[in-house]
Structure formats: structure tokens, C-alpha cells
Amino acid sequence: MKLIVAIIRPEKLSEVLEALFKAEVRGLSISRVQGHGGEMEQVQTYRGTTVKMELHEKVRLEIGVSEPFVRPTVEAILKAARTGEVGDGKIFVLPVEKVYRIRTGEEDEAAVTPVQ
Numbered sequence: 001m002k003l004i005v006a007i008i009r010p011e012k013l014s015e016v017l018e019a020l021f022k023a024e025v026r027g028l029s030i031s032r033v034q035g036h037g038g039e040m041e042q043v044q045t046y047r048g049t050t051v052k053m054e055l056h057e058k059v060r061l062e063i064g065v066s067e068p069f070v071r072p073t074v075e076a077i078l079k080a081a082r083t084g085e086v087g088d089g090k091i092f093v094l095p096v097e098k099v100y101r102i103r104t105g106e107e108d109e110a111a112v113t114p115v116q
Contacts, residue, residue: 001096001112002070006061007035008081008089013059019080020063023072027112028063037087056087064099064112 008016013030020028034055065073074091082088101111 001067001099001108002065003094003096004061004063004065004070004073004077005092005094006063006077006081006089007033007037007058007091008061008077009083009087010057010059012081012083012088015080016061016077019076020073023069023076025063025065025069025073025076028061031060031062033058033060037090058089064096066109066112069112 006016010032035058036054036056061077063073070093074093077091099108099111100106
């Protein structure tokens with residue numbers, strides 16, 4: 001089992017969600033976050049004051065999947081989120097030791113995206 005964490009551009013969220021749906025990946029969490037990666041720093045004037053804009057709005061997706069869904073999930077995100085410009089984001093694939101579905105008490109593989 002893996003936890004896939006993806007940081008993407010907010011404007012690519014709809015495309016990524018559609019790609020994940022087509023890849024039959026179900027169950028995810030979405031958070032609005034701010035961060036800084038390889039983007040160049042911007043300097044803007046706000047009410048007469050020069051402000052260095054260092055943080056950028058991003059969307060964080062967290063998706064718990066069984067092993068057979070790791071590659072399709074990553075490929076769906078890569079394809080749908082890519083613009084080719086700096087700031088497209090990152091995908092992290094982390095090991096998961098244990099998973100429980102609260103509603104049913106199912107554990108591990110049964111508690112994440114089911115294998116068909």
C-alpha cells in the first residue's frame with residue numbers, strides 16, 4: 001500500500017480529477033496549500049509597499065492506493081497536471097504501514113482502492 005501525495009497547480013485540478021476517475025482511482029483528499037518550489041520570486045507593489053511574493057497557491061492531493069494502482073495513479077496525475085512550465089508540482093509516493101476503514105473495520109488492501 002502507498003500514499004500518493006501530489007502538489008499541483010490549482011487550475012489543473014479538474015483535469016487531474018477527471019484523469020483519476022478514468023483510471024478508476026477512488027478516494028482522495030484535497031487541500032488548498034501554499035508553497036515555494038522552482039518558481040522565480042515575484043516582486044509586486046501593494047498599496048505603495050514593495051512585497052516579495054514567495055509563496056504560490058497550490059492544491060495538495062492525498063490518495064491511498066493498493067500496489068496495482070500506484071503506477072496508473074502517478075501516470076494519470078503526470079499526464080493531466082503537466083504544463084511544461086516551472087511550478088507544475090511534485091508527486092511523492094510513500095509507504096503505508098497500516099490502513100483501517102472506519103465505517104467497516106476493513107484493513108489494509110480492503111480499506112483502499114479495491115483490486116478488481
